Amino acid sequence: MQTSFMKESLATPVIPKKTVYRLSIYQRCLQRLIENDVSTVSSESLAGVAGVKPTQLRKDLAHFGQFGTRGLGYNVKTLVEMIRDALGRNRLQPVVLVGAGNLGSALLRYSGFQKEGFEILAAFDIAAKRGEPRVDGVPIIPQHEMSEFVNEHDVRMAILAVPMNAAQGVVDQLVAAGVQAILNFSPTVVDVPDDVMVKNVDLAVELENLSYFVRN
C-alpha cells in the first residue's frame, strides 16, 4: 500500500532503468542529427539508428509526455531538451577518477566524457606525489587527499579503475564522502548502500560472455 504510493509519487514517475539507459543512446543519436542539420525525425528512423524498435522508442518517450507531431515525427531540438531534462543534470557534472594506472590514464585522456557534459576534476592515485604533472589538464593527486577533495567539491560521481583488491576500500571512502554513482572498471563486484548506484564494466567478463555466442 505505502510502497505503491511511494512508487507513484509525482517526483519520480517510475522510469524503468532500461528506458533511462536507452535515453542516453537516443541522446547521442540526436546529437548527430543536429550536427547534420536534421530538424525532424520519425520514431522509425531514430529507432533505426539507435538499434531499437520504433514502438519501444515511442513507449520510452511516452513516460515523459507527448513530444511528437502525428503524421510528422519529433522535433529534434525539442527531443534533445526533453531528454536532457529527463536525465536531470543541468550539465557539467563534476566527476573524479580513481586509479591512474594503465586503464585509468586512458580514460583520463578519453574526450568523450567532456563532450557529454562531464568534467573530470581530478584523478587520484595511490602512487601519485604532490606536484605530479597534469594529464590533459587534469591534476593527479595522492589518494589520501581524495575524501577531502570529494567533500569540498561536492562531487557525486566517480570513475573507478583501481586493482581488484583495492576496489572495496576506495568505494567505501567515496561513499562516505558523498559519492552517489560509480562507474566501476575494477574487476570485482563492490558492496554499496542501496542509495548508491554502481555500474560495473568488467572488460574480461564482457569478452567471456561474448565468447558464448561464437560457434565453432
Add this chain to the structure above:
Amino acid sequence: MQTSFMKESLATPVIPKKTVYRLSIYQRCLQRLIENDVSTVSSESLAGVAGVKPTQLRKDLAHFGQFGTRGLGYNVKTLVEMIRDALGRNRLQPVVLVGAGNLGSALLRYSGFQKEGFEILAAFDIAAKRGEPRVDGVPIIPQHEMSEFVNEHDVRMAILAVPMNAAQGVVDQLVAAGVQAILNFSPTVVDVPDDVMVKNVDLAVELENLSYFVRN
C-alpha cells in the same frame, strides 16, 4: 510451431542471455574462492559476492543440471568446470583488436583478457606502419592487412576501439572475414547480421546513464 521446435533443439537448451552473462561473473568469483582454498560454497554466499539473489543463482545453474549437494552447497571445482563447459571454449580463444589509439592501447596492455583465456593475436591500426614496435608482445599491423589476417588465423572475436565514423566500415570487414562476436568500444551503434553478436561498451553513455541516479 517450428520456431518453438527450434528453440528447444537439444543442441541449445535455451539459456537466457542474462544467465550466460551472470555465469561469467560467477566464474570470476569462483576463481577467487579457489585461490583462497575454499572447496565448497553455498548458493547464498556465492550469490552474495556475485551481487545477486541466491534463488537466481540456483535458477541459473539449474539450466545445466544438478550440481549441488543439498544441505551442503556446491563443490567449487565442479562448478568451475561446469561453467567453463557451459560457456564453451576449450579456452585460449584468439582475438584481434582494431584501433590502437588512446583507449585501444590501454586495452592492449590490460592483462585481464589473457588471464581469462583470451589471446590478443594482433592489433590493427590505420596509422600503423610495417615494423611497428610490439606492445606487450602484440604486433601492431597496418589495417589493410586485417581481413587477410582474420581469415588466416580463424579469428572469431574482435575488440573494436576505432573512432565513431570508422566503426561501421571496420565492422563490415570483420564480419566479412568471419568474425562472430565484437566488443565495441566505439561510441556508435553498428549494424550486423543476426548471427553476429555485438556488445556495446559506450563509456560516455554509461556515465550519462549513471548521472540519472544522482540526486541533487
Add this chain to the structure above:
DNA sequence: TTCTGTGAAAACCTTCACAGCT
C-alpha cells in the same frame, strides 16, 4: 537441520494493434 531444486506467482519489459491527430 541445512541447503538445493523447482513449479507457480509476480514483476517487468517488449511488441502488437489500432485509435486519434495533423
Add this chain to the structure above:
DNA sequence: AGCTGTGAAGGTTTTCACAGAA
C-alpha cells in the same frame, strides 16, 4: 496518408514458497 500515443497481449526474468535430499 502518415506517424504518434497507448491499452492490451505476449514474453521474459525474477522471486517466492516449499518439497526433497544429505
